[in-house]
Amino acid sequence: MENMKKKMILGALAILMLLPVHAQIAWKQVEPGVWKGVVGTPEDYSLLDVAAVTPLKESFARLPEVALPALANEIVGSIQDGKTSLRIPLQKKEQLYGFGLNFQTVHQRGKILNLHVDHYGGKDNGRTHAPVPFYISSLGYGVFINSARYLTVYAGSGARKDSPNAPVVKDRNTDKTWTASPYSDAVSILVPAPGAEIYIFAGPTPMDVIRRYNLFCGGGTLPPRWGLGFTQRTQKLYTAEDVEKEADEFERQGYPLDFIGLEPGWQSKAYPCTLEWDEKRYTDPAGFVKTMLDKGIRINLWTNPYISPESEAYKEMYPVSGSHTVWCGIVPDLAGEKGRQLWKDKLEKEHINIGVSGYKIDEVDGYDRYVWPDVATFPSGISAEQMRQTYGLWVQRTTADLYKKRNQRTFGLVRASNGGSSSFPYVIYNDYYSHQDFITALINSGFSGVLWTPEVRGSKSAEEWLRRFQSVVFSPMAMINAWASGTKPWSFPEVAKQVKEYALLRMQMMPYWYTEFARYHFDGIPPFRAINLEPGFNPEQIITSELKTSNLEDNPYLEAIAKEIKDQYMAGEYLLVAPMFAGQTKRTVMLPKGNWYDFYTGKYVGNGERITVSPGLDRIPVFVKDGAIIPFMEATLHAPKAGQKINLEIRHYGKADGAYRLYDDDGETFDYEKGVYSWRNIKVTRDKKGRLHGTISKAEKGKPNSIATVTWKFMTQE
Structure with a gap:
């Protein structure tokens, strides 16, 4: 009888060990706008440790002050069978970006991904060259999982029976709106380890989230x-x-x-x-x-x-x-x-x-x-x-x-x-x-x-x-x-x-x-990035026949793939690039809100609208923001060497006043980390008669100065 009781107790304990153990996540601020949480016992070997990350602390001061996002207290972590699962809530109108170097999709909500370093095999399934476990929400926060394991991500896929936002039950036999991909109100991530570190990056905008992530990782690279x-x-x-x-x-x-x-x-x-x-x-x-x-x-x-x-x-x-x-x-x-x-x-x-x-x-x-x-x-x-x-x-x-x-x-x-x-x-x-x-x-x-x-x-x-x-x-x-x-x-x-x-x-x-690469380093701003990150971009401009009556609750995956722009991008602060592909003679371009001008001619092209362009074979369509300042130099066969002077031509586009900070250093060493660099302020303003005039601040004594002469070119004629 006593042995039977012991066996029953041991059996009950074994069952309990198989049940998930929910862990309370305590958040600790590690940099301005960045918080770290721990679930279970994370492994010592991690992505951030291998990368030897050293945050670029002084640059965080240029970002807005933010509080811990409210959703942090709704994130659930649990451990079962030696594995850790994380559940991060989603709202109905929320879109997700990131999860590494994807080749065919920009919107990631509704995807199931196995984040696994691999040669890209033609499908956005998470197996790619850089399966970075970091995603950004359109609501202005980001999540990073600091694990060197193969992670499985359900990016708004899978619905819990106790969810307060459960999908509506529909009859496939009679309801044409039935979908095989019902609404899901969370991102679920499986980490095959007995614990995980999770980081939250606050915005307030998606661009601010990305900047904080890059600065946390040491700032973007500054090439020679x-x-x-x-x-x-x-x-x-x-x-x-x-x-x-x-x-x-x-x-x-x-x-x-x-x-x-x-x-x-x-x-x-x-x-x-x-x-x-x-x-x-x-x-x-x-x-x-x-x-x-x-x-x-x-x-x-x-x-x-x-x-x-x-x-x-x-x-x-x-x-x-x-x-x-x-x-x-x-x-x-x-x-x-x-x-x-x-x-x-x-x-x-x-x-x-x-x-x-x-x-x-x-x-x-x-x-x-x-x-x-x-x-x-x-x-x-x-x-x-x-x-x-x-x-x-x-x-x-x-x-x-x-x-x-x-x-x-x-x-x-x-x-x-x-x-x-x-x-x-x-x-x-x-x-x-x-x-x-x-x-x-x-x-x-x-x-x-x-x-x-x-x-x-x-x-x-x-x-x-x-x-x-x-x-x-x-x-x-x-x-x-x-x-x-x-x-x-x-x-x-x-x-x-x-x-x-x-x-x-x-x-x-x-x-x-x-x-622009200096801004990537010092401010965390990617030099090449999605149009979604542009302040004047309005995703509601993108309407397709499939989506006239669709939303994330009806079919999150259809919404994700059909309302994305994946063939035009921002290059630096001012340029919108819209590549042409073989066989195309024309294409549509979505212009964010604000006046935009042709890069080659300076002529006005539109404001917050969809335009169709036929540039001919000689041109890749490029458009420029109103007030943009683009510094040019002479066309040399090799990049300038350290100490070499260049003749600068500063081009201004549009009718608005403009401002730009031009970066300079020796172009070859890491002396910029010791403060051996300069920023020159360029401004274009109108005088009392409405004529445009440009100015550039003087070079600071003892700071790098690669400029020999400056000329001005006002691309947009009245």
Whole structure:
């Protein structure tokens, strides 16, 4: 009898252990407008720790004061079966953005996502290059989950039976409004760990939320000026002579070029990699790099981190690598200090010490069929899953540290990233090649603290070539990737003139691009971002036949995908870019509220309305806000060097007065972190006779001053 009682008690305890344990979340303010909550016992290894996040504290003072959002007290956390679930409430008219680098959708409400670092496979299902567990609400708050696990997100999907906002029951047999995706009033997130850290970022606007997130992660990256110039990636088996010849051809034909990317053939072995120069193709690597630097062109090296048995580093790296190989190469355990140091030592010895300016770090994302499996083990004790989620962060952090140590800025490419990476000097890319989806990814990058390039590779026609090239000019990295095709900017002679015009336009706009990246760093404002974040944007302008009688309660997923703008975006403070795609002769553009003007002519185009434009093949549609000030410089073939003076042409658009703060520093070092930078105030006002006049503040003594002369161009004629 006594044994039976004990068994009954033990059975009851076992059942209780299987039931969810609800946890009260206590919120602690960690920065102005940022609060941290803890559920259960979070794991020590996290995204923010790997990214080594250091908030840019002084910049928070420029954001509005805010209180903890009321919904914080409604967030429910519970632990069951060693896993943590979080439930964050939603309102009926609320839309969601973010959840990482999505390629096909901007609105995320109604989606089910498995946030998992992977090569993008053509579906927005959460498996992507940067599955950042951060989302922004249209109501002006954001949520970040600081976990290095594969997270499952129900972004307004799934309805609890006890919900106060439960969906209305409908009869499918007789009610045409029945839907298979009924209304859900919460975001539910499953974290496969016995605890989780959750951060709330307050607004009051969605843009303020994003700014706080970027500043919390150290501020956005500030690339060197040369990183914002033009780059060409050469074919994989080019020799030093081939590269020099191609650089000379750019110069001869008058196309700008700031850095060249060498693809796999620069290494003695690749897939896996030796990280060592091929002695036949590059007989004198140091001499080659110096020759290119003397031409004003920097060298960027492609690699993946998987070490070949033929590498001199293999033997020493072997004990501090993972249990499984990738393409028969060992995987350095970058979460362990020794493995990380050995990898850094190899890069420094072979490349950085001879003047290599940066990296393209490939294949740190997936696919599952070639990257290490989730059963792999690593000497550091970090699980294969956590390593998969953070390996892109590790390669960025370790290489960025090498250049930071030398007080030398870099700008490169990477195939995987995650939360906390805003300050890393890397742009994400992949092997996917949809022009339309590339633009959607560029839009979504601004929600997640990452950068994305809609790079140009091969094209089927001159039209496609030019359309793609026009897009990259208005993106974080103006790049042609010719590793397979060998294509050049002039490969399609019928549009070579237009391609050169846009390449030179990229250089002319260098003062604007550089200032906008400075704002990304100091103020957290993404340089390329969704139109949804523009104050004058009204989502109710977007009406489709499916949505004339629809709302989030009727069908949240239909609403999400049909009322989004995913083919136009803001570039910096003043420009609205609306790319054209091959086969298009016209397109519609949604203008936010306020007067807008044509970028090329200065003519008025509209105010808060839908317009149709037919720009012709020569133009990518770009529109400018009323009162906008865009600083230009002369069209040079290389970005200005430290201390080099430029002639500034300041363009003003529209009829309103204008103001702009122009940023300046040496363009190459981290001295700006010590205060060695300047902001010049530019103003355009009208005199008593209504004539426009421009002024620029004087350079401060002892501060950087790259301006030689200033001229003014008032683009909008009365």
